[in-house]
Amino acid sequence: MNGNQSGSARTPAEARRAPLGTKADRETVRRHNLSLVLRAVHDQVEATRAGVAARVGLTRAAVSSLVEQLLESGFLSESGKTFSGQAGRPGTVLKIARTGVAGIGVEINVDYVSVCVVDLAGTDRVRLVEHLDNRGAAPAEVFGRAARIAARALGSAAEQELWPVGAELALPGLVSGGSVLQAPNLGWTAVPAEAPFERALAALRPEEPALPVRSENEANLAALAELWFGGLGDVRSFLYLTGEIGVGGALVLGGELLRGANGFAGEIGHVSVSDDGPRCRCGSRGCLEQYAGQSALLRAAGLDELSGASGVAELERRAREGDSAALAALAGAGRALGRALSGAVNLFDPDAVVLGGIYRPLLPWLAPPVGAELETRVVSGLWPAAGSRVRASSPAADAARGAAALVVQDVLTDPVAYAPRAAH
């Protein structure tokens, strides 16, 4: 499910080695072309057969045949006649189906579970969030809770005639091979995730076929959501930071998520800001999280570090009123963020830095010190106007939606693999 998101999955050099147009199996070509046509309609929101043909470089006849198959399988719908805006006779408007095949994303974080169901267009159709404390709970209990929330969301989805074909877990830690290798803020080490969640969900839905489950780091999925649904415009390369109990990070370059050799890239929360700084749960010292994580920030402002979302809201209120402890805490966190980000910008050369999670409401106070550090420390000299390059994340783009949309990406890549046996 994640393979096609990875920068390292298949290098251009390898792709180049694949022979072209020789033994290419007709069936493979047709499956590929079905994906082309489906994506073309998906990307254009509304399309005509002629428009799709022009866009993908296939003949009008070939496109019509492919569209017919996609309509029959319920991936597309069509409505009325319209003028295409181009010269020529009117065509039927093709749209991506708003019912049928869908994806579900399940974000399990330290103090909440958020579940999102999206349709083939990536639209957020069902959302269920529960604020609860997953610290100290056994992993089996956490997956049980998450499965119950997911099952309720699937119930709502069914009422909208949406049938997720896979589930993606968004997890706050190092995720690899279906397990959480390390999630310091949950206190988890080497905890299997996909299998227990799949079993827990299957047990709640004994009449349904088990939903295949995949998993990924939550910041990576939030970054993909930002890429696909955020307001980044032409920006295709960015650093993504999300402030939670921990500080998550992800890197997107040229529209591709950088996952690293083992899937652990983006751990900016554990970049060292100060050599002799406070000890971190990860075993190191002076990690960014110890300066700009939610707990550190609340503590520095004189608030209860365990007060969660209400504490962050209180911090924002105090900052707005000019409370000096709140302002000093935000200035300190901003400098630490700016230092860690400067190093990351020197290493990555992104077009923008996107701040999400608790940093979104706090950006008015964080942006000036972050910008000042970037201006001084980024060697390319490209960040003097850091103001326009340091952005708040989009509220419509979060890890749960990114997770759900990743399921849908798989469908768009090979719709035949997900075509329903019989129409619902």
Place this chain on the structure above:
Amino acid sequence: MNGNQSGSARTPAEARRAPLGTKADRETVRRHNLSLVLRAVHDQVEATRAGVAARVGLTRAAVSSLVEQLLESGFLSESGKTFSGQAGRPGTVLKIARTGVAGIGVEINVDYVSVCVVDLAGTDRVRLVEHLDNRGAAPAEVFGRAARIAARALGSAAEQELWPVGAELALPGLVSGGSVLQAPNLGWTAVPAEAPFERALAALRPEEPALPVRSENEANLAALAELWFGGLGDVRSFLYLTGEIGVGGALVLGGELLRGANGFAGEIGHVSVSDDGPRCRCGSRGCLEQYAGQSALLRAAGLDELSGASGVAELERRAREGDSAALAALAGAGRALGRALSGAVNLFDPDAVVLGGIYRPLLPWLAPPVGAELETRVVSGLWPAAGSRVRASSPAADAARGAAALVVQDVLTDPVAYAPRAAH
């Protein structure tokens, strides 16, 4: 020339959108297949037509026709009969040509110019190094010197019947659009590079057609050389650091160079190691270069910071003899390197860190403190045995060779574009 090296040049998503096997122009397919066959022989060192056919998935007849064209154009040579090692009758051995089309790389660094000519196999065939001080010289003078050295190397290449079809400049700074945007250690800001070098070289070879010139950061090219010619084995994702007057860096993920949104990625020399550290020429404070650059290291050891290669050799001699100032200087530089590398490893998740330039001979003293910092600070917990992941660069892989080989990569990608009008 750099396009196909970039992780962001053409994303898998875009590649997926290209329609397959429909209007595919026969000529395009043949050019593509010529490249496939040429690369197959290149990668295997020795090959038979049957072996190539099996490898690239084309018919034996198609491969024979393509091989014929490549032999006629002088890209391949063939010799004797041999048994292929597989069952079946003996075939003729195909080899990549060792004369004819070639590439030239020109590294202009702070205190040396190194020129390398490679053949189509990437083998270093001509090498000319001059130690000189480029600091304080006007850029025009530096490019004039480099062009004279390159012209002499081209003379040697011609005697070996090697004809470079392009030149790649390796430059110690931020390189973009044919210019050096910033090279603090040369004192250059916004200095055009490709055009002045091309003119200077053309003026020295009035009878030859002008050689097209491209340019790239030297650490990026050294990292590519390490990837292609170093002893990394299966490692396809690594951080590359080169200690020179400055500290250069590059990132390779899944066999692809990460260039960043503007081509400025990898600037690890200006990652901040200490907030209140010494001021750096780049305008920031506490940059890695101020702790682990050649000048800082020599100064800390009580040696003349301008003593260059001989100073580094002296430092190595003193360390071997147990001189306490030398050992303390190396320990301090190692800790600084380890701190900067830990942040980079947390961000990138590479399989290895490769240390080149002056770090190669000094690695016995740098590796222990670097390893200790990585072990403590890398959150994935994958670096306890950092000893096997921190490696010295290969002496056979440097920026000049990487630059020359990049020219050859272009030839391998589209040999038709470089086919000689008449055989030499």
